[in-house]
Amino acid sequence: MSSVGKLALYAVIAVVAAGLGLLAATRWSTPPAPEQALMLERPRPLPEFALTDHTGVEFGPARLRGHWTFLFFGFTHCPDICPTTLQTLAQARAELEDLPAAQRPAVVMVSVDPGRDTPAQLAGYVPYFDPEFLGVVGAEDALRALTGNLGVAYGYTPDADGEGYTVDHTAAIFLVDPAGRLAAVFGTPHNAERIAADYRAVLAAAG
């Protein structure tokens, strides 16, 4: 082998070794990245908003501080996506039972159907999936303050018979950190085990 050939071979070996070292370092020293959830590089503060929870108490940004919170937007006249998501979040929370209470996430469903979802309706609906879940609703403009900031879309489509309507809405789940900032977005489709694993990854990354 020529000296140039030997040099090239050593260079290749060095690069491979460095690559393996980097791989090992990534494997063993940094927490795994979320599989599906999209983490914000810098958590983003939420705006002021004034909604009402299902017990009739005001629900604003202060209620999101001191604990992690999964925010989901839906409505109770929803047969498929909303109850499925609430059930999935109940399962995800059960998967996280081993965490200290302070690290377990709260779950809040924000209704985007203030015309039909009163606090009383939400009180009968949301805690059914987990007694600790909270339903939240407010007037259209109060709702817009939060949904506009998060990029949550919703709109009303009349039924074919013209008697009722259904609500199209963003089905992503938003994770708010204990400082009340948006930390991660969990896109669809939702899966309880993956949500739980990704939540742990976000916690680990947040230190």
Added chain:
Amino acid sequence: MRRVALLLAGVLAAGGGATAAPDGDGPSVEDAWIRAAPPVAEVMAGYLTLRAGGTAIEVVAAACEGFGRVEIHESVVVDDVATMRPLATLPLAAGASRRFAPGGLHLMLLEPARIPAVGEDVACRLELAAGDPIDFTAPVRRSVGEDDHAHHHHH
């Protein structure tokens, strides 16, 4: 299955209903269940696997005991935005099957006389454009494979 058929004959009283039969050449419904909902719910969703059997079928209507109206709907999630659209009919080619599952095709159960509880069985029927309707029962469950150990398939 015979017990179910007899029960349905009494409940639906429409006569001529074909039982959900996984074997045989006729159309069938398998693994049906209804997502549990709280008593204040106004709607529920039913899920199942529909098989056409040896000949093509077209589902033109659906009914479930205790509900004023049952429609076939499909949830479509595009760019994380969920929308729902009703299907007028559901055609299925011979030998084909369609799965009604959370986040997709589902029976939308409207106008409940009351909301059935977890563990209750709801008698349902799919009407076809031609031939006997398909009768089946759907247990109410929290989620697929749960609260119904008799039908729990774990491998």
